[in-house]
Amino acid sequence: MNIGGLQKFSLLDYPGQLSAIVFTQGCNFRCPYCHNPELVDPQRYSPLLETEKVLRFLYRRHKKLSAVVVTGGEPTLQEDLIPFLKLTKAMRYKIKLDTNGSRPEVLQEIVNQGLVDYFAMDIKAPLKLYKVITRADLEVGTIEKSMELIRRSGVDYEFRTTYFDLLLSTYDLASMQDLLKPGDKFIIQQCHYNKTLDEIKRENIVTGSFSFHENPACLSLIHWGTEHSIKISLRSL
Numbered sequence: 001m002n003i004g005g006l007q008k009f010s011l012l013d014y015p016g017q018l019s020a021i022v023f024t025q026g027c028n029f030r031c032p033y034c035h036n037p038e039l040v041d042p043q044r045y046s047p048l049l050e051t052e053k054v055l056r057f058l059y060r061r062h063k064k065l066s067a068v069v070v071t072g073g074e075p076t077l078q079e080d081l082i083p084f085l086k087l088t089k090a091m092r093y094k095i096k097l098d099t100n101g102s103r104p105e106v107l108q109e110i111v112n113q114g115l116v117d118y119f120a121m122d123i124k125a126p127l128k129l130y131k132v133i134t135r136a137d138l139e140v141g142t143i144e145k146s147m148e149l150i151r152r153s154g155v156d157y158e159f160r161t162t163y164f165d166l167l168l169s170t171y172d173l174a175s176m177q178d179l180l181k182p183g184d185k186f187i188i189q190q191c192h193y194n195k196t197l198d199e200i201k202r203e204n205i206v207t208g209s210f211s212f213h214e215n216p217a218c219l220s221l222i223h224w225g226t227e228h229s230i231k232i233s234l235r236s237l
């Protein structure tokens with residue numbers, strides 16, 4: 001595994017669990033607002049951590065921590081992700097996997113082998129804007145494929161969108177409902193701009209004066225979700 005970072009303790013990243021966070025290095029997307037540029041831009045990569053040392057750390061902590069979050073970058077690009085998850089699972093950890101959903105075949109294998117207890121998948125934008133936001137040559141059907149696979153996996157999950165207001169309008173946000181289905185949990189996250197992949201000029205940012213909880217498009221989306229058994233919530237980072 002190319003592991004670019006390890007956070008030894010978190011109360012926030014796995015719902016209801018004390019977790020450690022493993023950050024994989026490398027991503028096939030280039031979201032301008034990405035706040036982990038050192039895991040995405042090869043020019044900014046920091047030295048890798050040894051996988052064995054990370055596994056040893058997890059082994060030593062398995063009585064104090066209950067979960068491991070594997071995030072990135074994009075974890076499903078790692079060739080040895082599945083062996084890593086197997087070893088982590090053998091230590092009786094719950095595992096949450098964060099993914100951009102670009103590799104449904106890897107997600108399917110993970111589901112088949114029962115290696116993950118919680119999926120968090122980013123939905124970057126309405127499908128028509130996916131390439132604009134991710135700057136990736138992606139077949140957008142793979143996103144819907146991953147969403148459907150996760151829904152049917154029997155594993156807890158959430159879908160989430162970071163509201164990047166330089167490229168997404170509140171109308172785009174509202175149109176995310178086209179991708180959602182009854183039973184989904186969907187989280188809209190506020191973008192934070194203190195360390196991003198692209199340099200984003202402060203004067204262009206409007207989110208500072210934007211309140212999710214007062215915005216008519218957000219409120220109408222939440223209302224629509226309630227009517228369709230889709231739990232929609234807002235998360236400020």
Ligand code: SF4
Binds near residue numbers: 028033072073074100
């Ligand atoms: S936000 Fe996620 S998917 Fe986008 S570039 Fe960063 S790590 Fe990759």
